[in-house]
């Protein structure tokens with residue numbers, strides 16, 4: 158660990174020197190690095206796909222959609238928009254401040270630490286880096302130890318494509334993360350669990366370092382079957398894709414559970430079963446299209462959740478597991494007890510509880526009784542229900558009539574609120590996430606207002622009162638001596 162401390166010290170020193178040299182502030186440098194990220198992914202598509210298969214059993218198509226393609230698109234957007242993003246924003250100052258002018262410039266924080274998670278090890282490592290580089294920072298990445306092949310590949314490729322004095326990778330687990338957190342950073346970007354998020358925030362507090370915490374939680378999905386009955390085939394397909402089609406449900410924005418009216422539950426189950434079969438065949442274990450559970454420890458956690466006898470009794474589909482192959486069959490539960498562990502911790506696996514309500518309007522109260530989710534999904538065409546969801550609940554995002562696509566759409570900010578996270582990124586929001594917006598005001602020495610300065614008197618008080626109200630006409634009257642008294 159002493160050697161690791163030395164490595165971290167040395168890396169930080171070099172990154173700080175590079176930042177101080179001003180190199181990373183140049184738009185040319187930023188563009189060159191973003192272009193190099195695209196090249197790196199393009200050149201190594203097969204290798205990246207292979208490690209995602211080794212670490213998580215991801216099919217190459219899924220890997221391209223969720224990771225490689227996503228990263229290339231994100232870097233391309235940053236590359237294409239950077240010239241626009243870096244332009245200072247002119248502020249329209251009130252007349253009161255005339256002839257001063259104002260603007261906001263985005264300055265890089267400096268030296269950024271990115272800690273990523275294992276479920277999308279390539280995209281969740283490179284996507285924050287793209288934002289940090291676009292904003293002109295130096296970056297150190299520590300990817301997750303639980304996706305060792307992906308982390309090792311990034312550690313090998315990044316130095317051979319990117320500026321090694323400004324962009325660094327360190328491999329390791331929590332012990333290395335602990336060493337990194339003992340150092341002072343200018344910004345910390347963390348993707349992971351709320352539990353570790355608290356550790357990150359406590360460490361950042363030591364140096365008052367700004368943090369972005371991309372956390373998780375339980376994302377509910379409401380199905381208002383009355384209003385979407387004609388489109389139910391698509392609804393069921395989207396839910397199946399959202400639960401089982403992306404890293405086997407090990408995704409922060411995956412459907413955690415479904416809320417439906419009692420009368421519709423059995424129809425929903427009957428509709429889900431053939432869709433699961435159409436996705437993964439009769440034997441999903443052999444389909445090659447269902448990612449595996451990341452580690453034995455995570456498998457055992459899912460197995461514990463499912464083996465609670467009361468939960469086991471609620472299985473209506475699936476439920477088989479193979480520890481050797483880290484496989485959990487796509488599983489549906491009907492009304493597992495609400496006080497069971499599976500209904501109180503993020504499932505992060507291919508198990509879908511269906512919770513029944515007498516009336517779908519009760520879904521609002523149900524969601525409000527839980528911590529604020531990263532995403533709420535609702536299949537409904539009922540405008541009244543939509544309005545209630547938007548105004549009565551709080552979450553990182555709300556998506557109506559679809560699932561997970563909000564993550565892919567970089568015109569929207571992505572991030573949580575409360576337990577599900579702090580801060581946001583993607584597209585322009587990534588640039589903002591890694592920039593300090595500095596207010597610039599340029600005053601004029603051409604004129605001076607005596608009312609700003611002591612000694613104080615009633616005239617000055619009246620002047621300030623009118624100035625705060627931007628009552629310009631009255632101000633002129635006051636200065637011309639045409640106003641005697643002032644009403645408060």
Ligand code: NAD
Pocket residue numbers: 272273274275276277281299300301302329330331334335338348349350351352353354356357370371372373374408409410503505531573578
């Ligand atoms: P995790 O919190 O266990 O680990 C995340 C990172 O923190 C890893 O790099 C790990 O090495 C590091 N870490 C672990 N222990 C640490 C410690 N004691 N001190 C400092 N760092 C430590 O999370 P995970 O298991 O990798 O990921 C799963 C969680 O991440 C879920 O809760 C999921 O919802 C969330 N997640 C969120 C997003 C998002 O974008 N909001 C994306 C993916 C995953």
